[in-house]
Amino acid sequence: MKILHVVGARPNFPKLAPVYRAARAAGLDQIVMHTGQHYDDAMSDSFFRDLGIRPPDVNLGVGSGTHGQQTARLMERIEPELVKHRPDWVVVYGDVNSTAAAALVAVKLGQRVAHVEAGVRSHDRSMPEEINRIVVDRLADLLLTPSRTADATLRAEGEPEEEIAFVGNVMVDALLYAVERARVTGARNRVGVDHGRPAVVVTLHRPANVDNLTRLESIMRALREVAGDRPVLFPVHPRTRARLDAAGLDVGAVKLMAPVGYLEMLDLMDAAHAVITDSGGLQVESAALGVPCLTVRDTTEWPETITCGANQLIYDPVGLPAAVASVHRLSQPPRPEGWDGMAAVRVVDCLRTR
């Protein structure tokens, strides 16, 4: 059996890695196609190393653009590859433009598509990721879900039972595999964290937060206040940095850093008092580490991180300082069903038996 994995941006790689390893262990032929929709290739390469898998076999170098331009280039470049390789499964991950584009191309070619992380919804269609998710789930032949909530969502959308398979959360597989190696990176010591006052780690990149100047100012005001109390580490997405620079916003004692690799980020989070983010993946990762997460959005696609007590939605940034002061690390990291490090093995079982 031959499987062709399509990944396009950094959040896809921790989802690919455990599936790739499980498929290798099962002796499957596999090809990894990186569309290069993300701008920083250097970052992507280090990600593959960190995750313990080899670099991609094919790089399409699609680059950035508007959604229309990028999706167009993705479709044009993916099609000849799928025609050439004729895989038994095209495996797509998460919710980036490459996920939707690859599914569209594959289905029109009559090739079978499996979606890892199916059925995840924020119910906010102004997020481009939500559009990608609903398109890919509508097209995929095999919907591999991270939670029972996702199963129920897909059923309510009329997806047939035989296409839905609960496998659990592959991001948690990647985290459990990497957490020991993350600790030996020494990242937490290098950034000068005061051990008496564990840091707050921040990531922000969504247009809803960083493209709206009023909102960005109000978030920065809250972060400056938090930084008066304890270290605040903010690895800044280039997009976010450009916005901060353009607005000339005062960052106060907030420590802005270049983006960090997967293992280093994991170590920073693992050592943290709390995480403030608008990313989807970090909500899952901080919960899996038992680190409180404050999500600066009004919706989440990961409701299980909230029900297990690790995550809260704090839409109004004014609420952040008090929330940071009141949270505590969980004594036992929560383990919702399927957060057991075996999700990718179940993915590969499904691919082999269907």
Add this chain to the structure above:
Amino acid sequence: MRLLHVVGARPNIPKLAPVYRAAARRGVAQTVIHTGQHYDDVLSAAFFRDLEIPPADINLDVGSHSHAVQTARILERLEPIVIAERPDWVVVYGDVNSTLAASLVAAKLGVPSAHVEAGLRSGDRGMPEEINRIIADRLASRLFTPSRDADETLRREGEPADKIVFVGNVMIDSVLHALPRARALEPRWGRSDRPVVVTLHRPSNVDDPHRLTALAEALVAVAADHQVVFPAHPRTQERLRAGHLSLPGVTVIAPLGYLEMLALVDAAHAVITDSGGLQEETTVLGVPCFTVRTTTERPVTVREGTNVMVRAPSELPAGVRAARRRANPPHPEGWDGSAGERVVDGLEGASL
């Protein structure tokens, strides 16, 4: 209110026309984009004329390519137009690649899309049209359906009731609008008054040499009893030549304009087709239709109309021989000539 209509191929134009006219009567600002995904622009232009609507405002000239490349061109070229026009609605029609691409562009830009002819399903994902339909429906903010079974399909797919608006069949609006003019045309074909009209273009029929041979044999047998007129898609003509299939007794002609085709079908003893639209048009004309496919996305034409599904081409000669035109053509609910008006009602009354 400002509408941006996107059409891409001939079958879209009879769906656009009644919506365009209804909106124009109410003074709604509207722009028509023709993506040019179809091979024959000349024929497309004739369709606009025949349906009495102005030519498209913008032609994107994407041309024919593989599905991925064609969809890609449409995405790239349409996006800047939607950004510049900022319409209240992007209105998409039917099930061509332009339908899917325009829905995706609109969704990513946060502009609501409305799908005219929503909720149709053949249940066969091997058809590219089926993929286009399910994505256009999933992304649309307003789902205008031609039949109650389409409403039911969308509800089963979890679409909220307030998005689904039953309007009836816009293509039938066009048939009823154009019929008096079609009937006034001088007939150009026929030693007989009642020819059998054939159209075939689907890959499942014309790309499989065995299947195409069986269909050709059946058409030749039908031609023993009736004059057979076959306006053939260039792609189909190419396949016939490649298979060295001659069709003695069958009049193979180039594709026709809307009015001429309507006149031909209206006068026919029966129609043999794999098209979607003809299954519906024959119903309101009372003309027996033999659909050479295993599935239909328009079951109401079988349940209430004149349509019969034919699996084996060898069944065609006897079926056509026994067929009788209906003196009182069936009119399923909403096939009344006012569907375009109801679409515009739905767009104007929409609260998002």
